Amino acid sequence: MNSILVTNEVTKHFGSYTALNKVSLEIPKNSIYGLLGPNGAGKTTLIRIINQITFPDSGSVIFDGEPLAPHHIATIGYLPEERGLYKSMKVGEQAVYLARLKGLSKLEAKKRLKFWFDRLDIGDWWNKKIQELSKGMAQKIQFIVTVLHEPKLLIFDEPFSGFDPINANLIKDEILRLRDQGTSIIFSTHRMESVEELCEYIALIHESEKILDGKLTDIKKEYKNNRFAIGLSTPHGETLQQQLYSKFDVSDFDFNPNESQMNFTVQLPSDDSKGLLHYLTTLGNINHFEEKIPSANEIFIRTIQNKSIHE
Amino acid sequence: MSKLPLIIKREYLAKVRNKSFIIMTFLSPILMVGMVVLIAYLTSLNDSEKKAVAVLNESNFFTADFTTTDDVAYFRFFNLDLQQSKDSVERMGYSGLLHIPDSDSLEAVAKNAYFYSKDAPSSILLDRLESVFQDRLREKKLHDLGVSSQDFARVKSKFEINTATYSGQQNIKGINEIKAGIGGAFGYLIMMFIIIYGGFVMRSVIEEKTSRIIEVIISSVKPFQLMLGKIIGTAMAGVTQFAIWIVSAGLLFVVVLSFLDLDMGTLTAGQDMLKGAAGEMAPSIPSVSKTVNLYTNEVLKIPFMMLATFFLIYFVLGYLIYSSIYAAIGAAVDNETDTQQFIFPIILPLMLAIYVGFFSVFSNPHGPIAVGFSLFPLTSPIVMMMRLPEGIGEGGVPLWEVLTSITLLIGTFIGIVWLAAKIYRVGILMYGKKPSYKDLYKWLKY
Numbered sequence: 001m002n003s004i005l006v007t008n009e010v011t012k013h014f015g016s017y018t019a020l021n022k023v024s025l026e027i028p029k030n031s032i033y034g035l036l037g038p039n040g041a042g043k044t045t046l047i048r049i050i051n052q053i054t055f056p057d058s059g060s061v062i063f064d065g066e067p068l069a070p071h072h073i074a075t076i077g078y079l080p081e082e083r084g085l086y087k088s089m090k091v092g093e094q095a096v097y098l099a100r101l102k103g104l105s106k107l108e109a110k111k112r113l114k115f116w117f118d119r120l121d122i123g124d125w126w127n128k129k130i131q132e133l134s135k136g137m138a139q140k141i142q143f144i145v146t147v148l149h150e151p152k153l154l155i156f157d158e159p160f161s162g163f164d165p166i167n168a169n170l171i172k173d174e175i176l177r178l179r180d181q182g183t184s185i186i187f188s189t190h191r192m193e194s195v196e197e198l199c200e201y202i203a204l205i206h207e208s209e210k211i212l213d214g215k216l217t218d219i220k221k222e223y224k225n226n227r228f229a230i231g232l233s234t235p236h237g238e239t240l241q242q243q244l245y246s247k248f249d250v251s252d253f254d255f256n257p258n259e260s261q262m263n264f265t266v267q268l269p270s271d272d273s274k275g276l277l278h279y280l281t282t283l284g285n286i287n288h289f290e291e292k293i294p295s296a297n298e299i300f301i302r303t304i305q306n307k308s309i310h311e
Numbered sequence: 312m313s314k315l316p317l318i319i320k321r322e323y324l325a326k327v328r329n330k331s332f333i334i335m336t337f338l339s340p341i342l343m344v345g346m347v348v349l350i351a352y353l354t355s356l357n358d359s360e361k362k363a364v365a366v367l368n369e370s371n372f373f374t375a376d377f378t379t380t381d382d383v384a385y386f387r388f389f390n391l392d393l394q395q396s397k398d399s400v401e402r403m404g405y406s407g408l409l410h411i412p413d414s415d416s417l418e419a420v421a422k423n424a425y426f427y428s429k430d431a432p433s434s435i436l437l438d439r440l441e442s443v444f445q446d447r448l449r450e451k452k453l454h455d456l457g458v459s460s461q462d463f464a465r466v467k468s469k470f471e472i473n474t475a476t477y478s479g480q481q482n483i484k485g486i487n488e489i490k491a492g493i494g495g496a497f498g499y500l501i502m503m504f505i506i507i508y509g510g511f512v513m514r515s516v517i518e519e520k521t522s523r524i525i526e527v528i529i530s531s532v533k534p535f536q537l538m539l540g541k542i543i544g545t546a547m548a549g550v551t552q553f554a555i556w557i558v559s560a561g562l563l564f565v566v567v568l569s570f571l572d573l574d575m576g577t578l579t580a581g582q583d584m585l586k587g588a589a590g591e592m593a594p595s596i597p598s599v600s601k602t603v604n605l606y607t608n609e610v611l612k613i614p615f616m617m618l619a620t621f622f623l624i625y626f627v628l629g630y631l632i633y634s635s636i637y638a639a640i641g642a643a644v645d646n647e648t649d650t651q652q653f654i655f656p657i658i659l660p661l662m663l664a665i666y667v668g669f670f671s672v673f674s675n676p677h678g679p680i681a682v683g684f685s686l687f688p689l690t691s692p693i694v695m696m697m698r699l700p701e702g703i704g705e706g707g708v709p710l711w712e713v714l715t716s717i718t719l720l721i722g723t724f725i726g727i728v729w730l731a732a733k734i735y736r737v738g739i740l741m742y743g744k745k746p747s748y749k750d751l752y753k754w755l756k757y
Binding site: 014015048051052053073076078080082083084085086087088089097098100101102142145 | 314317318321325329518519522523524526527528529530531532534740742753756757
């Protein structure tokens with residue numbers, strides 16, 4: 001069994017509003033899975049179904065080979081987008097309480113908390129109340145509480161909101177380390193740039209439906225369309241420009257005569273990059289040659305546009 | 312359900328460690344006692360002020376009637392006219408001037424008498440003055456009729472009718488009121504507890520919503536467990552508060568008694584004396600001691616064990632019903648100011664129960680209103696508690712009524728908790744929108 005979680009045609013209505021429409025996903029073990037989509041697409045509803053906070057109207061969810069059941073709660077860690085802690089409760093006491101709700105014993109919870117507090121260097125916060133901490137500090141506690149019971153599946157909903165860049169990096173490293181230790185991670189966000197560096201797999205959710213899913217590299221391969229960004233060092237920019245325009249589909253042309261530098265983008269009809277490169281070597285020194293791989297954001301926008309055209 | 316005790320414990324500790332809870336627990340009895348002392352002190356101040364009244368008597372009557380008493384001092388004016396008297400009274404700061412003009416008969420004199428004062432006089436002072444006139448007038452009328460005042464005193468008589476049930480059991484006047492009073496105290500206690508601690512439950516739910524911890528918690532436990540844990544934990548904090556009050560009141564009593572050690576000695580001595588005296592006097596005034604005995608017997612006959620048991624049943628069921636509604640309201644809103652529109656319909660039946668209970672149970676504990684409200688589940692915990700001191704069965708509340716009200720209460724409890732849990736489950740995840748009743752109805756179907 002390679003999937004930690006499988007959803008089969010999960011559908012959820014709120015009154016007359018359809019929050020999820022037959023969403024089927026397969027989330028592989030030991031990887032980071034990006035759940036992408038704009039606000040209101042249905043990501044949070046899907047996550048709440050996985051956490052058994054709400055239940056689907058139809059469809060099924062399989063967790064680690066078994067139908068999702070209440071006892072799985074102890075093996076899932078969830079960091080909601082709308083998150084917080086009891087303001088007037090002490091940090092240590094609160095962390096122990098939340099850990100015990102996830103099924104840890106008091107002793108075990110304290111032991112693991114000590115480890116994490118030392119690791120993130122926040123040991124002296126134990127007897128402080130949450131209201132005495134800054135927002136970023138509270139977020140660290142929140143993160144620890146989420147991962148403390150060593151869940152098989154971790155679900156992060158917009159994990160980096162509320163963190164400053166330094167702490168965001170710290171948390172990102174912790175997430176990667178947890179994946180390396182064998183944890184499966186679902187990462188839900190509407191900010192595509194954080195997806196590129198973290199996610200191995202993605203699914204796009206739009207208007208309650210899944211419109212795309214798979215391995216990020218495969219999707220990118222599928223969506224790349226033989227566009228190349230080229231930089232040439234040559235003094236004859238003007239003459240070459242006409243030559244290039246007659247031979248290729250050129251765009252973004254830019255020539256700087258002072259530095260004899262020419263930059264442009266070429267759209268090839270096929271993936272004959274070898275032929276292109278061969279031709280370019282006859283023109284001058286190539287200092288830049290790169291295939292333009294679409295970003296997740298571009299893929300997302302294109303998919304949604306295609307979809308609305310087809311409708 | 313192994314997580315329920317954890318939740319109860321947290322809710323309980325969160326409540327009792329709260330500063331305002333601690334302050335309220337220890338401060339409110341002091342405030343209460345202080346208030347009583349203050350009111351008593353102020354009242355005594357008010358009363359102790361002796362009123363000074365000038366009397367300008369131009370008649371031959373009432374020459375010896377206005378004599379200074381504990382609360383009114385009379386000063387006689389002679390050889391002054393009315394205007395002069397008024398002026399001097401005002402200058403001297405007296406409460407007022409009583410002017411008794413001359414006339415040929417007592418009635419005419421009384422009729423033309425006037426009381427002048429700067430402000431409208433207090434009713435107590437007027438009572439004093441009027442009673443002087445009344446006494447004189449009555450005396451004169453009696454004299455005219457040829458009745459001596461001794462004879463008149465003998466004419467006065469008092470009569471109370473004896474009552475009994477068909478089985479011959481003596482009824483005593485006022486015992487129904489005493490019983491309803493005891494039951495009313497229980498009912499009032501239930502109402503206060505529901506309003507105060509129901510409010511705590513609601514605020515605690517709102518706090519979890521505004522601090523955004525709610526979704527973290529319900530990814531670990533079922534919303535229903537959280538709601539139940541909250542309701543039970545808060546109730547336990549309330550019971551703790553009551554226990555502290557009862558114990559500290561008891562301690563205070565002991566301390567006060569030990570301070571007044573001497574007085575206690577006299578008290579016991581006095582009691583002994585009373586006992587002795589009662590023993591001696593018993594034969595001489597049999598009717599009085601018989602009535603007293605009847606009252607004590609009747610009060611002792613109130614089944615306190617049964618009352619305590621039913622108090623527990625009605626208290627628990629009533630509290631659970633109302634506090635789960637409070638929890639649902641807390642879940643539905645984002646902040647406390649939005650709760651008003653939903654709270655009013657909850658307070659209404661509670662208030663209705665107390666007032667209707669007091670009026671109808673006092674006047675007729677078996678009347679249709681009293682019976683109806685003691686069966687209706689939203690009012691029965693309070694109204695039935697008012698009726699129960701009469702006992703169950705013959706002469707008291709019919710057994711079927713008690714059973715019916717408890718059955719209805721349990722049924723309502725299940726129904727309401729089910730509905731409240733549904734609203735709660737949806738509401739805790741809803742932010743930013745002030746819901747209407749229509750929204751709540753929609754949530755029931757999610």
